[in-house]
Amino acid sequence: MKAYTLLLLALLVRVALAQAGPEAVVTFEQMPPDGLLLSSGWKYHPGDNRAWATPQVNDQGWQAINPTLCLRQLPQLAPTGWLRLRFRVAPQLRRQALALRVYQYAASEVYFNGQLLQRYGSLSAQPANVQPFWPNGEPIELTLNEQPEQVLAVRYALWPGFQQFSDFFVPMFFQAHLDGLSQVVEQDQREATYKTSDMLLFGLFLLLSMLHLAFFLYNPAQRANLYFTLYTLAVAISFCCTGFLDEVHRLKVRLGLDVLSYVALQTGGVLAVHALYCLFGVRRTAVYYGLWAVNGVSLGLLLYGHELSWYPTVAFMVLVSAEQLRLTVGAMRQTRRGVGIIAAGFAIALVLLVVFAFLARFNQPVLQAQVLSVPVHTLLTFPAFLSPVLAISLFLARQFALDSRLLKIKLNQVRLLSEQTLTQQREKQVLLAQQNETLERQVQQRTAALQRTLYHLQTTQDQLVQSEKMASLGELTAGIAHEIQNPLNFVNNFADVAIELLAELREGPLQGLPAPDHDYAHELLGELALTLDKIHTHGHRADAIVRGMLEHSRASTGQRQPTNLNALCDEYLHLAYHGLRAKDPRFSAALLTDFEPGLGLIEVVPQDIGRVLLNLFNNAFYAVHKRQQQGEQGYLPEVRVRTQRTDDTVQVTVRDNGTGIPASVVDKIYQPFFTTKPAGEGTGLGLSLSYDIITKIHRGTLRVDTQEGQYTKFIVSLPVGQEGEVPAQLSSDENSSS
Incomplete structure (x- = not known):
């Protein structure tokens, strides 16, 4: 994936090399259209001595090296060391604004004429403590001194983890590129185009994944939509990783995102095949399981194979597209409606991928050429990735529209049948209502008659019971009243006679008593008279109660x-x-x-x-x-x-x-x-x-x-x-x- 940085920075420079033995100095006469790739003239020395950054250091005994090669091609590299490049600039170049772009898979410090220009990552003598950094070619302005010879020195530290991966994921050790202002602008525009293409694909695939997820939630029985959702989501994750990849400067994270993008891309292709198996109702065969096996092998070759670049991925995607096209053609033979849309999408993708693979293998400069300010690389890959999923979405949308139309026809039929059924039900309800009214009327009449009869029976029963109670109570009351009447009359009569006797006693014998005895007897007679008066009063009350009891016991007819x-x-x-x-x-x-x-x-x-x-x-x-x-x-x-x-x-x-x-x-x-x-x-x-x-x-x-x-x-x-x-x-x- 990173090979395009090498392809774009071709050696179109006229370099005059002074072959004067070990003191050869590179001379730059002019600035080519693609800038100057600083790949020759470098010297290398292991160790770590900060004094090696100064121009006066004698580097005649240092080894010659090309730092733009990958780590596997540079076995002489020590965990830490220095790179130095002596070069001269023609007078016409001195009048231009020069910028240095750095691409590396290491941690480094860049010195120019003894001055520290930039520090990338964290350097350490302990490999475990090294933090590699990806500068992504951010331009650094170079200020040339008056000396005819300029010295570029680089102090580096390696992270051992990069040696486990293929040249595709770790394409170079250290690469310096000298550009003019126009080259900087052009390179930034090219990178913005690539990033825009990736982010646009990310957005489109994410929207399509949401669309297929909605289809699946609407109709869970069609499980093909679930696998289309996983397929588009995996591809969206892949393009999201590549779109943000250049913004990640920590190389460990960048490497992980790069690996994730290819794993998601290839796995998404197999998921798309699985979705077609479900959509067309095809039984999974050895070809399907073979694709999973090839997926694993191609990912292994991509990660750890040497000098294979991204060819395993392209070859695998061609196989996936071919299998998708085979399934679609088989569905067309079964006269499935609208399958030609999917076949057209897969055919376009397959043709574009074959053209891309051919150009990448035999004519890479054509891929970097631009048509209407868009690289041919983008013109091939963008529709190659997008056409299959758009074809599938159009097929499902067409199928959904046809199903909706059929459903509308059936709904109209159901509506007509429902109206007929409702009419019949209304007629039945009217008939039932009339019958219910007749029955309710009859029930109410009979219930009213029964209630009247029951009420009269209850009233008669209550009257009989009450009459019996009253009769029994009357007899008991009358008996008690008659029994009380005689002693009560005696008490009342005795009280009246006693009052008369007291009056005679007060007027007769009481008058003959002496004065002291007379007063005392008079007082006693007064109290006795008061007592007899109370007896007389309460006796008459008891007599009234007896008369009331007799009245209460008086029987009535009880007839209403x-x-x-x-x-x-x-x-x-x-x-x-x-x-x-x-x-x-x-x-x-x-x-x-x-x-x-x-x-x-x-x-x-x-x-x-x-x-x-x-x-x-x-x-x-x-x-x-x-x-x-x-x-x-x-x-x-x-x-x-x-x-x-x-x-x-x-x-x-x-x-x-x-x-x-x-x-x-x-x-x-x-x-x-x-x-x-x-x-x-x-x-x-x-x-x-x-x-x-x-x-x-x-x-x-x-x-x-x-x-x-x-x-x-x-x-x-x-x-x-x-x-x-x-x-x-x-x-x-x-x-x-x-």
Whole structure:
């Protein structure tokens, strides 16, 4: 690969050699178009003495040497040593700007007329510590002195690792090239062309690798795209190494990148063959495995063979192209669509590679010639590498387009079939919907009938159970009440008689006692009278409780009847009001009613609902009466009754602006025998009885809303929803919170 540096720097110089024995001095008369390659006149001496850089050193006993040869051709080289070149410059050259270009596979220090021009790498007497450096021909300006003879001295140190590789990878030991300004510019342009070509190929192959990877990800079943991806990626790596190679000055790294570029290039060629085997469905034969073997052999010859240059790689690439062309021709015989595109690409590559190999072997100057400022070398290699992969990409793109067109046709067919299927499904769905509606209607009718029957059965069962409970409870209550009634009457009568006897005792015998005894007896009689009065009071309370128990035990028919709740509420409201006025004629209150006109007839047990309403009205009038007795300024007693109907309930609301119920006892108002009234004025059975009637017999709710000293509101809700709907009972938590 590096041989082009030797080819470009041909010896087109007219050199006048003064053959005066051991003191021969090279004389440069003029500057050839390609510059001066300093390959003759050099003297060599092993060792390391910095004084050998000065022009006055006597180098007559030094060995003659050509440092532009490769290391294998210079067995006399010691690990460290010096090179010296004495030369003269014609007067016409002295007037030109001269530059020195250095190419080397070593570490060195370059001296001109005793002055250090440049140090390349790290020199050391220990070979393991030597760091070789690649200057890449960066120009160094030469300043000639007034002396007729100029001396160029080079101190070098070898890195032993280079001796293991072939002349192709280590093409020279040390090469100095003297150029004018025009040659420097031309050389830089030529190198920029090579670098641009390599980087352009790197970019193109990298993009193609991404394209084939996308093809593979889109269709993993076509594994040929995976191997095309590996092939293009390997070639991209090869051109990336060569494109950046001249920018790497550490020779160890440069050598590794150079080797990697050829390994990737040749291996990529075999991967391309493997991809064609997969693409055309050809079974792998001995030829395929032979290519892998030839790949290994050619890489070995390229790395370690002598005087072979890059011929093994060119020969191997010709074999790869021939196998690719053979596979493509075989696919064409099978009338595979579009295979001619690939065949054309491989044919172009094969022809260009054969021409390149022929010129490289027999006429290298033609490769260095330029056509339209582009070297023939680039014009041959660029399309040779690019044409196969472009042909493959065009073939796959064409195949993808054909598959897309076929897929579009099939999609249209699928769409038509889908539309027909959807039409049939819609017709079936309409028919099924009609049948479902009919079935749902029938199911709803039968379900409603079953729910009505079940509701009536549950209601009848609950009524029977509640009637039995109430009957049993009534009998038990009546028995207990009758048993308590006699001793209770005795206690009440005895208390009344005892009070009368105490009055007679106070007016009779008590008057005849002496003063001290009289006062003491009078005090005792007072306490006894107070005790008897309490017995009398609580006896009457117990008597009221007994009467309430007897009333509670009174049996009702338990039969539901269509009832006008508005009339029932109005009747019991006035009955309760006049009952309280009979006890206290001074009492008066405003009766406000809001009855819903369209309430209709409600199926309830009228005797039980009447008992509930009477109890609520009595409690309301009692509360407003008590607040009126407190003498509150501007207070007007008021009792409101309201009925209303919703979709599934009828509500009766009884509200008074009386004393209200304390918050601490709201949760206890439905407990039997609990009352907030003073002794003798309430039994504590009214609300308990009302709660059982509403919730257990009629499956309704009874809620309370109150604020102490402001108002009390009871809300009775009775279910009257659609037939068959079983109303839900209010939970105990809701009852408690209300």
